[in-house]
Amino acid sequence: MCGVVGIWGAPQASNLTYLGLHALQHRGQESAGIVSSDGGRLFAHKSLGLVQDAFSQPVLEALPGDRAIGHVRYSTAGGGGLKNAQPIAVDYAMGSLAVGHNGNFTNFEEVRTRLEAAGSIFNSSSDTEVLVHLIARSREATTVGRVSDALKQMQGAYSIVFLTTDELIAVRDPHGFRPLCLGTLSSYPGLPGATVVASEPSAFELIGAEYVRDLEPGEMIVADREGVRSLRPFETRAQRMCIFEYVYFARPDSKLNGISVYDTRKRLGAILAEECPADVDVVIPVPDSGVASALGYAGRLGIPFELGLIRSHYVGRTFIEPSQSIRHFGVKLKLSPVRAVLEGKRVAVIDDSIVRGTTSRKIVKMLRDAGAKEVHLRISSPPTRWPCYYGIDTPSRNELIAASHSPAEVAKYVTSDTVGYLSIDGLHRAVRGEGPGRQGFCDACFSGDYPVPFATENGTGKRSLPLASV
C-alpha cells in the first residue's frame, strides 16, 4: 500500500502536495517524498517517517514551482530504507523524470533480469526502478509515448504519477486495481484551475480541491502547458478494483469509484449481522477500522453499540517494547478495554480481518480480562486465504490462519466463543449494492481468483542487494 498525489498548475504546489500526503498518511508511514518543478528543473526531498516529520517549512521552500508529485510508502518487511523511498527521480535522455507508484508489478523480476543482461544498473530493490529503465530505453519520441511503451511491458497493479519539467502524467492500470482520482483546484481568482490527482478524494478535501471523477482503468491523464487530456494507451480489460480498499485501507470519508467507504462499511456490518448474528448484550468495534461496520452490525440487530475498546493516540513507531523480563505483566499498548462497557456482558466485537490470528487472540483475552462473559468475534470480510500480489503486504499462505483453519478452529485459537466471517457474496453485495454478480472487483485474497499472473513466491529475494541504509 502506498499513496500518491500529483498537482499541475497551482502556486506552491509542494505545500499542497504535502497537505495531500498528510490526508493519505494512512496509506503509508514508512517514508514520504515530494518532487516539484518550476519548469526549469526538478527538486526532490525524501525522508523516512511520517509526512509531518519529513518536511519542514524550509524544506518545502526548497521545492519551488507550480507542479509536484508526492508519495507515502507503506512499511514492508524487507526492502525498506531511504533507498526505496519514492518518488524516484532520475536523469535520462529526455531530461529529468520523477515517479511515484502505488501497486506492484508482478513480472518485475523477469524484466529486471532482462534489463540487467542489457546493461542496466539498479540502485534499489524497488519494482518501480524497472519501469524507469524501460522508459529510458524506449525508442518513442515523447515522454507520453515512452511511459505508455514501458507500462505495456509491465503486468500487475499500478496507480502511478510521473513528473517532468513540462508535464504531469497519471496512469491507472488496465484492471484499475488501485484507486486514483482526478480533481480540480480553482480557488485563485483569475488563474485557470489546477489539475490534481490523488489516491483518494480525501486528499482533495484537505487542500480545497474539487473531486471530478475516478480515473478509469487503463486511463492516462496528461497535464501540460496546453491543458489536460485523457489517453487510452492500453487494451481494454475488465475492471478489477481491489475490494479490500473498502473493507480496510481507504479512509471512511473517501468515495472510491463513486461508492462511499463509510456507507459500504455500514453495509458490511449489516449483511454480516444477517449472515452471522450473535446473541449478545453489546456490539463493540476494534477501533478505528471496525467502527462503521460495528454500527451497521448493531443497527441491523437492534443491539446497543458501545466503544468497549479505546485506542491510544500516542503509540508511534518509536515506542519501546518493554523488556522481556516484564512482558508477563500483560502489556497492552494500543488498545485498552472499557470495563464499564464489558463487565458481565455478552460481547460481539467487530474487526475488519484476521491475518495470523495473534492480534485477535490478544484482543479476546483483553475483553475477557475486563469481564466480558462471552466474546463473539465477527469479521466484516471473508476469510483471508490468499496472499495479495498487487500491492498489499500480506504474509505467505502458510501464515494466513484462515487458509488452513475453519471458523470454529480459528475461534479455538483466538479463544473466542464463536467466530463469524462475511461471505464473499455478502462482501460484493455490500460494496456494489444489490445487483447480481461479482464483476468489477478483485477479491483474490479471499477467493484465490487472481486476475493477473504473478511470479512464484520463490522467485523473489534471491539477489544480493546493497544494504538500504542510504
Next chain:
Amino acid sequence: MCGVVGIWGAPQASNLTYLGLHALQHRGQESAGIVSSDGGRLFAHKSLGLVQDAFSQPVLEALPGDRAIGHVRYSTAGGGGLKNAQPIAVDYAMGSLAVGHNGNFTNFEEVRTRLEAAGSIFNSSSDTEVLVHLIARSREATTVGRVSDALKQMQGAYSIVFLTTDELIAVRDPHGFRPLCLGTLSSYPGLPGATVVASEPSAFELIGAEYVRDLEPGEMIVADREGVRSLRPFETRAQRMCIFEYVYFARPDSKLNGISVYDTRKRLGAILAEECPADVDVVIPVPDSGVASALGYAGRLGIPFELGLIRSHYVGRTFIEPSQSIRHFGVKLKLSPVRAVLEGKRVAVIDDSIVRGTTSRKIVKMLRDAGAKEVHLRISSPPTRWPCYYGIDTPSRNELIAASHSPAEVAKYVTSDTVGYLSIDGLHRAVRGEGPGRQGFCDACFSGDYPVPFATENGTGKRSLPLASV
C-alpha cells in the same frame, strides 16, 4: 493538567513507570520524566515531548532500581521548557528527594516571596519548587514529617508523589481536587506485591497492576521497607473532586472515585438529550472526547449515531502550518467530515465544551461545507464561564465566550443553528447518579464557586524569570 505514577518494590520500576506514563499520556504531552532509585541514590531523566520519544531502552537502563516516580506535563502557554519539567530532583539536608506534582498551589506566589526574603533561590517558575524549599527548611526529623509540614503551608489542588532513596510518598490534597489511585502489583511469584499509585487506574491496566481504591482526600500513602501505611496529616475538608475530569480529561476506560468515566459521559449525553433535544436526522460526536456523550444523546432520542467526523491519527506537534498564502484553501488537518453521513442531513454534533468558540466555528463550517442542512451544537457540560485555578490551563474570563454570551449569541458566533448546554444540575446528576445535591465536586469553572481562595490574576507573571531554554 498533569499525570503522575509511583512504584515501590517492583524490579525494573522505571520500565513499569514508563508504561504507566504512556497510559497517562493524554494528561500531558509537553514533557515526561522519571526518577528511580536503587536504594543508594536517585537517577533522573526528563525530556520535552511524548513519553515514547523521551525514553529509549538505554535511558531506561540508566534508571535502575525497584522504586520510581514519573510525571507527564501538560503544555501550558507560559512557563514551559525543560526547566519546568518534572519530577524535580534535588539534594538537601536529608539526602536526595524527587517530586512529581499534578495540580496547582494557589498561594505559591506569596510563599515564594516569603522564601526569597529568607534567602531561597529558584531555578524555575514552577509552583512545585516552592514546596521543595518548604520541605528543605522544615525542622521535622523525618521526610514524612517534613512533607506534611510543607504541604500544610500550601493551599490548592495537588495529587503528588515523592521519592527518596528509602520511601515512596503519595499525597492527595484535603479537597481531593485531582484524582490519585492506589494499586498493587503481585505478578512475581515469591515476591511481596509492589505498591503502585497513579493519576488514573488505566495506568494499572497497562502494567498488569490491580486497582485497590482511590486515595481519600487528605490521605498520605507511605511505602518503605516496613510496608505500606496510610496517614492523615491534614485537617478534614469536604471533598471537591474536579468534575471536569469526568467531562473531558480522564480516559473513558478509567473509574475515578468509583465512578466510570465512560458511563458518566453516556449519562451526560442522555441528560443533555432531555434538556436540549434536537430534531435531527443524525447525531455525531466531535471525536474522540465526544463519542460516549453522543452515544448517550442519540440513544435517549432514538436518533441514529454516526461518525460524521474522522480524526487524523497522525497530527502531532511538528505539523507545519501551511504558509499564509495558501491558507484560504481551507485546510482541515485534524478532523475531516464524512460527506456520506452529512449530506442533506440535519445534524446534532456533540462536543464536551466551548472555550473561545473558534474551534466550534470551524467545525460547524466544515459540517455545512460537507452538505449538512442544519447543524445543532450540543455541549455535554454547562457553559464554561470561570477560569480554573486548580491545575487546568484555561484562559482568563474575558476570553471565555460563555462568560459574556448567551447560548443564542454563541450559536450566532459559531454559525450553528442552535447551541445547547447541559445544566449544572444535569451535570451533577450525570456524575453522581440520581441523588440530590452538588456536594463532593468542584464545578468552579461552571459556577464560579471556588472552594479554595487564590491570588488574583494580576498577581502572577510580574517576575523576571530566566528563559526556560535549559
Next chain:
Amino acid sequence: MCGVVGIWGAPQASNLTYLGLHALQHRGQESAGIVSSDGGRLFAHKSLGLVQDAFSQPVLEALPGDRAIGHVRYSTAGGGGLKNAQPIAVDYAMGSLAVGHNGNFTNFEEVRTRLEAAGSIFNSSSDTEVLVHLIARSREATTVGRVSDALKQMQGAYSIVFLTTDELIAVRDPHGFRPLCLGTLSSYPGLPGATVVASEPSAFELIGAEYVRDLEPGEMIVADREGVRSLRPFETRAQRMCIFEYVYFARPDSKLNGISVYDTRKRLGAILAEECPADVDVVIPVPDSGVASALGYAGRLGIPFELGLIRSHYVGRTFIEPSQSIRHFGVKLKLSPVRAVLEGKRVAVIDDSIVRGTTSRKIVKMLRDAGAKEVHLRISSPPTRWPCYYGIDTPSRNELIAASHSPAEVAKYVTSDTVGYLSIDGLHRAVRGEGPGRQGFCDACFSGDYPVPFATENGTGKRSLPLASV
C-alpha cells in the same frame, strides 16, 4: 579549567559573547552557555559540547540585549552533564542572577553542609551553586554587597562573572589564581565604549575589543548604568597566579598579567636546554602546546627544529574507539609521526608535562616505530607531583608518576633514553624574567606549597546526587 566572558553595553551582546567563548574554547569543551539581558529579564541557553555546536543563529536571537555573560566548561571525570553547565541562572529575592565561574572553592563541602542544615536545596554537584545560596541568604542590601559578603565566606580560586538585569560584576579572587582581563569595545561611533571581561585577552582580539589590563587580585569590577567602577571588597593577599597557565593552559597569543605566553614558552624551552641539554640531531615538539618551547630549546642548542609529529585536525569527542579486537593494530588517532624527520635520527621531543606517563609512553613508541634512533623526552615544566585544588582537573597523588618516580625511573617507564624536566627555579625565571624569588605565582602542583587550605581528598563524593542526565 573553564573560561568566562562578560559584556556590558554592546548591541547583540550574546553574539559577541559567543565569539569570545569561541576564542576561549581551549579552556573547556564539555559545555557552553550564555545568559543575556535586555534590562528587563534574563535569557539563558546552555548545551553540552563545543561553542559552535551549542549555539545557532536562532538561539543567539533568542538571547537579546546589550549585556551578557558566557562560560565554557572543562570536561571533568565526575560531575558533568547539563545540570552542571554554567552560567547558573536563578531567581531570588533581588530578582534574577546568573553566574559563570572559573576556579574551585576549596571549602565548598563544608559550606554546603551548613547551608543544607539551614534548609537549602541543591540542583547540581557544582561548587558554584553554594555561592549562589550565600548570595541569596546575605542580608546586604545590594547585589554588590551580597556578592562580596558571599565571596568572603568562600576560599579558593575564582575568576567569576555575574549578570543581573542591571549590572555586570566580575571578580578575581584575592590570590589571583585564575586570569581575568578587562577590555573595552569602542567600535560603534556615537556610542560609549562597552566594557568587556574575559579569561584571556585573546577573546578581545576576536571581537575587536581593546585590552585594558588584567584585573588585580581581589578586585571587583562593576559595570552598570552609571559606568564602570573598581572595588576592593577583600583583604589584601599575596598574588599567587597559576604558573601552569603559562606552561599549558593559556593560548600562546595571550598575555597574562602583562607577560606573553608565547615568549614565556620559548624561554621555558631555552632554560630547559641549559638545564637538560640533549645531544640530538633534531628537536621536535608534541603539538600544539610544545611548539614554542621546542623552538626555544632548539634555538638555544643550535639544533634543527622540525615538526616530527603531526596532529590531526579532525579528532573530536565523537570519535569511536576501535573495538577491542583490533586494538593491537596500534591505532594512533591524534598524532602521527613524520618518518622523513625521524628516521635514523637522535630526537629530543618537547612536551609540557607528564601526568600519568601513559601518553608519553605511546609517543615514545610511535617515534621509535618511525625510525628514531634515540628518543630524549624533555619537559618544559618541573615534575608534576601534587594535585591542584584550585580549578585544574588533576588525578590524585598516587596517579602522578612524578610523585613517586625519579626522572630515570620515568624514562624507564615511558621507554625513552632520557627524561629531563625543567627546575622550579628555571620555571619561575622563564615566567618572570631574570629577577630573584618565586613570589607572585602558585606552583603547588610542582612544589606542594599550597597557598590556600583545602578539604582532604576523602571529603568529596560521599553524597547521593541525582543523575546529571538533565
Next chain:
Amino acid sequence: MCGVVGIWGAPQASNLTYLGLHALQHRGQESAGIVSSDGGRLFAHKSLGLVQDAFSQPVLEALPGDRAIGHVRYSTAGGGGLKNAQPIAVDYAMGSLAVGHNGNFTNFEEVRTRLEAAGSIFNSSSDTEVLVHLIARSREATTVGRVSDALKQMQGAYSIVFLTTDELIAVRDPHGFRPLCLGTLSSYPGLPGATVVASEPSAFELIGAEYVRDLEPGEMIVADREGVRSLRPFETRAQRMCIFEYVYFARPDSKLNGISVYDTRKRLGAILAEECPADVDVVIPVPDSGVASALGYAGRLGIPFELGLIRSHYVGRTFIEPSQSIRHFGVKLKLSPVRAVLEGKRVAVIDDSIVRGTTSRKIVKMLRDAGAKEVHLRISSPPTRWPCYYGIDTPSRNELIAASHSPAEVAKYVTSDTVGYLSIDGLHRAVRGEGPGRQGFCDACFSGDYPVPFATENGTGKRSLPLASV
C-alpha cells in the same frame, strides 16, 4: 579531491576502513562512506559530514565482513549532497558492485550523453556513475574485464577502488595523476596478510599496515580468493603525477611515489628563499600547510622561524557567521596573530598558494593590525593561473588572481609590501631533487600544459538535475 581506502582479507574490515578514512580526512570533509562484504552480499553506509560523525559503533557493526572500501569526498561548490556521496553501490547483471573514485573523468559529459541516448538513467551528477554504466553494459565476461573495458572509454584522472562480493579491485589511471598506494596488514598470527590500498600511506600507519609501494600509472591490483595480482590493462602513458599534492593536499607525513611530502615542502621553502629572499626579522607560516616550507625558507636565510599565527582547533562546518551588523568588529575565527612575535617586526609569511587573493588580504591585515612593520608574502608554489580538470576544485580562470595580475599587482591587492612566488623550475627541482627536466608531473594549474584533453567550461552544468537533497 577525495580519498579512498580498500581492504581485502582482514576481520572487521569496515572498522579498519573507518580508521583509514580518518587518516585521509584532510582529502575530503563533505561526505564519508563505506561498503563492506561478507562474501554473500554488500553492506553500505554513507553520510554527509566528517568520518567520525558519519559512523558509530552500531553502524560499523552493520557493515560486516573481511573486505571493504571507503571514500571521503571533498566539499565542492555544486553537485554535493548525499546523492553524490560515495562509494556508489549498485546491482547489475554480474551481481553487486561498489565504487569509490578520486579524480575526474574529463570526457564524462560526452559519454553520459551517449549512454542516455542508449537508455541509461542517472541518479546523480557524479562522473563516477557514468563509469558504472559502462561496466554494466560491457560484454566482457568478468568484473575485471568489464572494469578494464569501461575505464578504457574514460579519459582523465582516477585512483579508484571497486568492491564486489568476491574481489577488491584498485586502479590508477595511465598518467598516475592521483596517488594510490599498496600495503599489507599481517598482524594476525596464523592468518595470511590482508591487502590494503589507500590514497596515502598515512592511512596505513594508523591501522598498523605496512607500506609496500605506490601503484604504478595504469596498474590494476586485483585481490580475490586466489591472492593478489597486478594487471596492466591500459596502453603505456607518461606519468603525470599531480605536483600540487606535494605543495598542499597530501599529509606531510606521507610519502608519494617514494618522495617525502615533508622534505619536499622544506625544499620548496629553501628554493623559494633563494629565488625570492626577504630582508625580514622573522619568518612565519600560515598554519598548518605552510609550516614545513617556512622552516625551509627560514633555515636557508638564517632568519628566526616563529609561530606568528595560531590556528583554532575548533572551527568546523557548523560555525555561525556573525551577523552582518557586527561584522565590522573584524572577526577572525580560524587564525589569530601572536602579537609577541609580530610587534614591530618585519615579517615574511609563507603560504602554499594564492587563489583569489581574498584570504591573503585578510591575513596581511591581521599581521599589520598585530604590529608587523612590514609584511612580505612568499608563496611556496608558482602563480596559480589555470583551472584543474583532474579532480581539484578550482575556480574558473577569471577568478584566479594570478591569471591576470603580476606579483606586484597581487601585492597591491593583498596589501603586502611584496609578494614572491616560487618558479615552475624551482617547484620541479624541489619535488624531484636536482635532476634536470620536468617530466613525470602534471603542473597544468601553473603552466597550462594539460596532459589530457577536457571539455570546455561551458560544456558542464547545462543539464536539469534533481536536487541532491536525498
